[in-house]
Amino acid sequence: MMLSVSKLTTTIEHKDIIHQVSMHIESGKFVGLIGPNGSGKSTLLKTIYRIFEPRAGLVALDEKDISTLTHKELARRMAVVAQEGSAPFDFTVEEIVLMGRSPHKRFFEGDTSEDSYITNQALVKVGLEGYSNRSFSTLSGGEKQRVLIARALVQKANVLILDEPTNHLDIQHQLHILDVVKSLNVSTLAAIHDLNLAAAYCDIIYVINGGEMVKQGSPSEVLTRDLVKEIFQVDCTITTHPMTGKVQISYISDGMV
Numbered sequence: 001m002m003l004s005v006s007k008l009t010t011t012i013e014h015k016d017i018i019h020q021v022s023m024h025i026e027s028g029k030f031v032g033l034i035g036p037n038g039s040g041k042s043t044l045l046k047t048i049y050r051i052f053e054p055r056a057g058l059v060a061l062d063e064k065d066i067s068t069l070t071h072k073e074l075a076r077r078m079a080v081v082a083q084e085g086s087a088p089f090d091f092t093v094e095e096i097v098l099m100g101r102s103p104h105k106r107f108f109e110g111d112t113s114e115d116s117y118i119t120n121q122a123l124v125k126v127g128l129e130g131y132s133n134r135s136f137s138t139l140s141g142g143e144k145q146r147v148l149i150a151r152a153l154v155q156k157a158n159v160l161i162l163d164e165p166t167n168h169l170d171i172q173h174q175l176h177i178l179d180v181v182k183s184l185n186v187s188t189l190a191a192i193h194d195l196n197l198a199a200a201y202c203d204i205i206y207v208i209n210g211g212e213m214v215k216q217g218s219p220s221e222v223l224t225r226d227l228v229k230e231i232f233q234v235d236c237t238i239t240t241h242p243m244t245g246k247v248q249i250s251y252i253s254d255g256m257v
């Protein structure tokens, strides 16, 4: 499924936080969204998954305007892992993940053995086998994050929106979760702070700054010393990883030398 964003503008309290942004996520591609703090990444993603209504522009899935879809229709197509990972009540891990199955059910339809199977598979995938009956509120930040990723997986959507999916995760789980997402081969749009992770996993990277899209392209096209300096005000060297062949950024700061 293809996700496209055309000239999207989001206004909050009379200010354009997102200004005329266009993006194109081809079917099955992993697309990264990078930019400094406050540049508009979360606001853009929230407009795409319909928390915010755009003042202008359009979000489309396979050329269908998503504002014409019901919540359920949208949830069958698009799964979201947002930044704020809390639950209002004390659910178990299994209950939280099972919620991801609801777009596939009728009102009042109970959970089936297939739902339980899919839920368990997803927990195994994110490395949380045996956590089904744990209370969500007692989990560590990284464990909660992985539960929410499992909930997105059971939704079986063709488009995945991730707002800093590796936030809270240690390095092993950062790599593992991105490996899992990549292996799904679904169209993915992920806001990522770690530029080396973005370089390693993304097919295409979009750069947002001050609410405007300033650059797009492959990691090697986008992640240049000049761009990192201009957008993040940090000097660096750019090399090619000797084993993966991916772009590798090494930062330099006064305090290091």
Ligand SMILES: Nc1ncnc2c1ncn2[C@@H]1O[C@H](COP(=O)(O)OP(=O)(O)OP(=O)(O)O)[C@@H](O)[C@H]1O
Residues within 6 Å of the ligand: 012, 013, 017, 035, 036, 037, 038, 039, 040, 041, 042, 043, 044
């Ligand atoms: N509800 C709101 N009311 C007022 N301003 C807001 C609101 N939501 C976001 N903003 C402002 O919009 C700008 C973009 O915020 P956003 O959270 O989208 O940035 P971000 O790129 O995701 O940042 P970060 O990397 O820090 O998570 C910020 O200046 C923020 O203060």
